[in-house]
Amino acid sequence: MAIMRWLPGRELDRFRREIDRMFDEFFSEERFPALFGTQEGFVFPALDVYDEDDKIIVKAELPGVSKDDIEIVVRDNELTIKGEKKKEEEVKEENYYYSERSFGKFVRTIRLPVEIKADEVKARFKNGILEIELPKVEEARPKEIKVQVEE
Numbered sequence: 001m002a003i004m005r006w007l008p009g010r011e012l013d014r015f016r017r018e019i020d021r022m023f024d025e026f027f028s029e030e031r032f033p034a035l036f037g038t039q040e041g042f043v044f045p046a047l048d049v050y051d052e053d054d055k056i057i058v059k060a061e062l063p064g065v066s067k068d069d070i071e072i073v074v075r076d077n078e079l080t081i082k083g084e085k086k087k088e089e090e091v092k093e094e095n096y097y098y099s100e101r102s103f104g105k106f107v108r109t110i111r112l113p114v115e116i117k118a119d120e121v122k123a124r125f126k127n128g129i130l131e132i133e134l135p136k137v138e139e140a141r142p143k144e145i146k147v148q149v150e151e
Contacts, residue, residue: 044108045081045130056112056134063128064101070125072132074118079134080109115139 045060062070064085071082084105093099116134123132 044106047108047110049110049113051113054136056114056116056136058110058132058134060108060130060132061128062125062130065128067125070130072121072123072130074112074116074121074134077112077115078109079112079132080107081130081132082107 045062047061048057048059050057058079060081062083062085065083066086069084069086073080073082082105085103087103112134115137117137120135121132123130125131
């Protein structure tokens with residue numbers, strides 16, 4: 001067995017390469033397309049998710065998105081909202097004073113807190129707000145049980 005001199009710089013370099021690899025994997029184009037210019041800043045909609053006894057309600061802000069450009073998928077206890085906010089018209093870049101609005105495709109997936117009846121999901125879209133009703137499976141509903149206290 002050969003004896004090698006320990007060089008701390010070599011270990012630090014290997015450690016740095018491993019950290020770089022993990023960082024690159026985490027901040028990939030698939031995860032954060034807006035960072036790479038492949039998506040024009042409309043990363044994902046803000047959500048409210050709350051419980052209403054027999055159902056879960058999800059509200060998503062989608063201003064400027066047409067209802068025809070929204071897709072809702074429920075699979076494996078996850079809710080996915082996909083869509084696209086399209087530009088109405090093309091304006092030459094040099095004609096802009098300001099350009100702060102964002103456009104592009106988005107995907108938002110959340111894990112649902114309880115099991116739901118996927119075939120009974122309902123959605124409404126009004127004034128830029130998407131509201132999704134997800135009925136709970138019977139077993140997922142909290143049950144009240146009266147317990148007799150004995151002396």
